[in-house]
Amino acid sequence: MSKFMSSKYSNLVPYTPGEQPKDMKYIKLNTNESPFAPSEKVLEATLEEAKKLQLYSDPDCTELVKAFTEVYGVAKDEVIFTNGSDEILNFAFMAYCDDETPAVFPKTTYGFYSVFAELNHVPYIEIELNDDWSINIEDYFNAGGTVFLANPNAPTGIALSLDEIRAVIENNPDNMVIIDEAYVDFGAESAVKLIGEYDNLMVTQTFSKSRSMAGARLGFGVANAALIQDINTIKYSTNPYNVNRMSMAAGVGVLRDEEYTRKNCQTIIENREYTVQELKKQGFEMTDSKANFIFVKHPEYSGSKLQAELKKKGILIRHWSKPELEEYNRITIGTREQMQALIDAVGELLAER
Amino acid sequence: MSKFMSSKYSNLVPYTPGEQPKDMKYIKLNTNESPFAPSEKVLEATLEEAKKLQLYSDPDCTELVKAFTEVYGVAKDEVIFTNGSDEILNFAFMAYCDDETPAVFPKTTYGFYSVFAELNHVPYIEIELNDDWSINIEDYFNAGGTVFLANPNAPTGIALSLDEIRAVIENNPDNMVIIDEAYVDFGAESAVKLIGEYDNLMVTQTFSKSRSMAGARLGFGVANAALIQDINTIKYSTNPYNVNRMSMAAGVGVLRDEEYTRKNCQTIIENREYTVQELKKQGFEMTDSKANFIFVKHPEYSGSKLQAELKKKGILIRHWSKPELEEYNRITIGTREQMQALIDAVGELLAER
Numbered sequence: 001m002s003k004f005m006s007s008k009y010s011n012l013v014p015y016t017p018g019e020q021p022k023d024m025k026y027i028k029l030n031t032n033e034s035p036f037a038p039s040e041k042v043l044e045a046t047l048e049e050a051k052k053l054q055l056y057s058d059p060d061c062t063e064l065v066k067a068f069t070e071v072y073g074v075a076k077d078e079v080i081f082t083n084g085s086d087e088i089l090n091f092a093f094m095a096y097c098d099d100e101t102p103a104v105f106p107k108t109t110y111g112f113y114s115v116f117a118e119l120n121h122v123p124y125i126e127i128e129l130n131d132d133w134s135i136n137i138e139d140y141f142n143a144g145g146t147v148f149l150a151n152p153n154a155p156t157g158i159a160l161s162l163d164e165i166r167a168v169i170e171n172n173p174d175n176m177v178i179i180d181e182a183y184v185d186f187g188a189e190s191a192v193k194l195i196g197e198y199d200n201l202m203v204t205q206t207f208s209k210s211r212s213m214a215g216a217r218l219g220f221g222v223a224n225a226a227l228i229q230d231i232n233t234i235k236y237s238t239n240p241y242n243v244n245r246m247s248m249a250a251g252v253g254v255l256r257d258e259e260y261t262r263k264n265c266q267t268i269i270e271n272r273e274y275t276v277q278e279l280k281k282q283g284f285e286m287t288d289s290k291a292n293f294i295f296v297k298h299p300e301y302s303g304s305k306l307q308a309e310l311k312k313k314g315i316l317i318r319h320w321s322k323p324e325l326e327e328y329n330r331i332t333i334g335t336r337e338q339m340q341a342l343i344d345a346v347g348e349l350l351a352e353r
Numbered sequence: 354m355s356k357f358m359s360s361k362y363s364n365l366v367p368y369t370p371g372e373q374p375k376d377m378k379y380i381k382l383n384t385n386e387s388p389f390a391p392s393e394k395v396l397e398a399t400l401e402e403a404k405k406l407q408l409y410s411d412p413d414c415t416e417l418v419k420a421f422t423e424v425y426g427v428a429k430d431e432v433i434f435t436n437g438s439d440e441i442l443n444f445a446f447m448a449y450c451d452d453e454t455p456a457v458f459p460k461t462t463y464g465f466y467s468v469f470a471e472l473n474h475v476p477y478i479e480i481e482l483n484d485d486w487s488i489n490i491e492d493y494f495n496a497g498g499t500v501f502l503a504n505p506n507a508p509t510g511i512a513l514s515l516d517e518i519r520a521v522i523e524n525n526p527d528n529m530v531i532i533d534e535a536y537v538d539f540g541a542e543s544a545v546k547l548i549g550e551y552d553n554l555m556v557t558q559t560f561s562k563s564r565s566m567a568g569a570r571l572g573f574g575v576a577n578a579a580l581i582q583d584i585n586t587i588k589y590s591t592n593p594y595n596v597n598r599m600s601m602a603a604g605v606g607v608l609r610d611e612e613y614t615r616k617n618c619q620t621i622i623e624n625r626e627y628t629v630q631e632l633k634k635q636g637f638e639m640t641d642s643k644a645n646f647i648f649v650k651h652p653e654y655s656g657s658k659l660q661a662e663l664k665k666k667g668i669l670i671r672h673w674s675k676p677e678l679e680e681y682n683r684i685t686i687g688t689r690e691q692m693q694a695l696i697d698a699v700g701e702l703l704a705e706r
Binding site: 004007017020028031034035036042051052055057058059083087090095096101115118199200208213216229232234235237240241245247250 | 361367439448565583599
């Protein structure tokens with residue numbers, strides 16, 4: 001930190017992205033990316049758009065919003081696009097939290113929530129999960145602040161039902177509820193269909209996972225028009241051209257190829273169920289994940305060792321050193337071949353004990 | 354504004370981007386874009402990268418930083434890339450301004466500075482320009498806050514010399530000086546070469562103007578390593594993957610085609626001088642612009658009328674309703690054909706009076 005940096009950030013500890021080592025070619029099961037290339041329609045749209053890069057992108061994302069409303073059945077003033085869903089989550093922390101309105105979220109969840117709270121100098125309340133890693137929704141009733149829930153939750157993969165989400169919303173009539181659905185397309189129920197019913201609900205999603213576009217940075221928020229207008233006020237005061245031309249075109253392209261997205265999600269679900277079955281045979285314990293990752297531990301093999309040993313074998317998985325997570329690993333679901341390689345490698349490690 | 358929006362933003366007035374009407378095809382001389390398509394090397398790099406969109410972009414922008422250091426002669430820890438230069442300017446307002454350290458900038462300058470200050474709830478001091486629209490650098494000596502100077506300034510196009518920039522830096526030893534060089538490639542002197550000499554200097558630039566990449570959203574900051582680390586702390590606490598894969602690749606591509614950039618800048622400079630000469634013949638008054646735009650007024654034709662009448666003729670230029678600017682227009686410099694169309698249209702309007 002330089003001597004010029006404002007002291008308000010002197011305790012800020014940034015988020016740590018998953019490692020992206022460049023020393024060799026790995027099977028990457030550590031950052032929840034899709035193993036599938038983007039849709040051909042993405043490639044076509046992107047190339048066409050790159051020729052017009054000298055012109056600013058459309059701050060209103062008109063074409064993308066149009067394509068989106070046709071697929072999602074919301075009105076055009078009920079959606080906003082951002083530079084990845086991290087950006088809209090940060091905007092939501094800015095818009096809906098302050099000294100009087102803390103952020104409220106599980107103690108174990110997407111690690112960026114506490115960073116956003118620290119960044120924006122808003123108080124936050126972290127609520128413990130149940131012993132089985134599930135969320136006790138009553139803990140979030142009349143929370144006295146803005147509720148942030150990842151559904152499915154990270155890194156557990158456990159999903160709340162739509163009825164549970166409804167209960168949280170209805171029991172916080174005076175506060176916002178933000179449902180972060182980054183992983184919803186792999187088997188959970190989306191709350192997008194509820195936005196017309198509740199004035200205190202915002203749903204965020206990303207094109208990074210189910211749509212194979214992590215590298216394009218495209219996220220969105222869906223909510224009633226007044227809430228979207230709040231986020232637009234922040235966006236137009238921060239970075240009006242936050243979505244670049246190519247990602248915008250890529251987004252239109254992928255929305256015109258929903259069949260490809262659905263097929264890929266189905267494959268991930270099948271590969272997840274296969275991996276769960278095989279790892280259970282090897283003695284692993286795990287949560288019931290509805291995401292494109294699983295959250296596993298082996299009673300006789302430590303999480304940090306498993307990560308280190310698999311890395312030596314060319315397979316990356318995620319591990320955290322936080323005490324409550326240190327027995328666990330998060331493993332992204334890739335292709336069947338990648339998962340078989342993982343299962344085989346794990347089998348070898350367990351046999352070598 | 355919804356009832357849930359934090360009251361801290363109740364007075365926030367967002368930045369207004371230049372209009373991008375879609376009702377017909379215009380000659381766009383209103384948002385300082387380049388009239389030239391991006392380099393062929395940009396197209397090649399982008400297409401290649403779009404095939405890998407399922408993978409996150411590199412938060413460290415390793416390849417882009419490498420290409421940059423080869424062209425700009427700085428070290429790899431002396432540069433940071435952002436989602437357009439608006440993002441790094443906002444990060445600088447965050448990092449270097451607070452209740453004790455106001456932002457200090459000219460009253461007439463890039464309109465986003467005051468928005469960033471309001472957004473971040475930091476006090477700011479706006480200093481009047483001289484009557485000829487020039488900056489009196491002594492007004493910024495021992496400014497008691499973080500100085501933001503656009504060089505060339507917007508919308509005047511007037512540039513400070515490197516000696517004047519040095520004087521501002523040296524007379525603010527206890528405060529940061531941010532030099533916003535969005536338009537520097539069209540005839541002003543860059544302060545990038547000074548970063549090794551001063552620990553309180555940060556220079557920001559963009560690929561939007563001289564490199565024909567406004568739609569890619571790629572900006573950067575250059576400063577000593579401690580200052581870049583400050584901005585990295587903010588970036589990694591906001592949006593670590595802020596630069597997408599395609600824009601990153603496009604940036605590498607354009608940096609490998611410096612000849613194309615230089616040639617385009619030279620053409621813009623020539624077209625600017627031609628336009629200045631022709632508009633002066635028609636009675637226009639203007640500042641000595643070193644940017645890819647000119648700042649003009651006609652003693653007998655109002656700024657708002659000129660904008661409205663040119664729009665009817667299919668030509669967009671920029672006008673502001675602020676009292677001090679209302680006589681003026683800002684006209685982006687395009688191709689020779691576009692400028693001739695402007696000159697002819699203006700001639701017709703003046704003849705019709």
